[in-house]
Amino acid sequence: HSNVQAEAPTPFAVVPLRVMSWNIQFGEGTDAVTNYDRTASWIASVNPDLVGLCEVPSGNVPVLVNSLTNRTGRTWFYHFVPKYNGTDEGNLILTWHPIVSTSSRFLSAQRSVAEATVNIGGRNVSFFATHLDDAASSNRVVEAGELKSWATGFAEPRIMTGDFNGSPDTAEASSMSESYYDSWNEAMNRGTASSYPDNPVGTFTRTRRGRIDYVWYSRS
Numbered sequence: 001h002s003n004v005q006a007e008a009p010t011p012f013a014v015v016p017l018r019v020m021s022w023n024i025q026f027g028e029g030t031d032a033v034t035n036y037d038r039t040a041s042w043i044a045s046v047n048p049d050l051v052g053l054c055e056v057p058s059g060n061v062p063v064l065v066n067s068l069t070n071r072t073g074r075t076w077f078y079h080f081v082p083k084y085n086g087t088d089e090g091n092l093i094l095t096w097h098p099i100v101s102t103s104s105r106f107l108s109a110q111r112s113v114a115e116a117t118v119n120i121g122g123r124n125v126s127f128f129a130t131h132l133d134d135a136a137s138s139n140r141v142v143e144a145g146e147l148k149s150w151a152t153g154f155a156e157p158r159i160m161t162g163d164f165n166g167s168p169d170t171a172e173a174s175s176m177s178e179s180y181y182d183s184w185n186e187a188m189n190r191g192t193a194s195s196y197p198d199n200p201v202g203t204f205t206r207t208r209r210g211r212i213d214y215v216w217y218s219r220s
Helices: 036-046 058-072 137-151 171-177 183-190
Strands: 019-023 050-057 077-082 089-095 099-107 111-120 123-131 158-163 180-182 213-218
Touching: 019 036, 019 158, 019 213, 036 058, 050 058, 050 123, 050 158, 058 077, 058 089, 077 099, 077 111, 089 111, 089 123, 099 137, 111 137, 123 137, 137 158, 137 171, 171 180, 171 213, 180 183, 183 213
Parallel strands: 019 050, 123 158
Antiparallel strands: 050 089, 077 089, 099 111, 111 123, 158 213, 180 213
């Protein structure tokens, strides 16, 4: 008889990925104190691989990055994009994994999106940080469309973070969910979502006064 051993499928590593999305409101806490070292301490305590921040002044980026590096003992890389030409406020991507390339796009209504392709365990991840318009849902619907269209030029997996300024029942959130998974909904459906006692887990669990901050990830 012949003894032929079937070739095993090529193994691949399953790497847990921790992603943070945070509108840091210019480093100001709920106590009205501005302290970027405190912001860095919270990021360090969560220990994320990828961070998407908004409402970050460009002049405070080095302070935040240096504090984070000192607190974690890791070198952190970053990519900053202003919200629009002529302002120093914008979106910031932070990661301790190697950044392969960066990109950006200005959206309608004086908004923008930052993108960094990050190598995580030998695989590239396309990571986005944005902050949609606060004035009108109609503007956010346009921006969501621009965001999705532009993102198709980047390889999957794609992860999008940001303050979308719209709750899960809005047209802009529905537009995103046509192409991307809403990580909170996915976690909720799997029973792995967590919150704190006076803000129980549900579709509208607050990220501020309502649920307006998201981590979206591509379906493939």
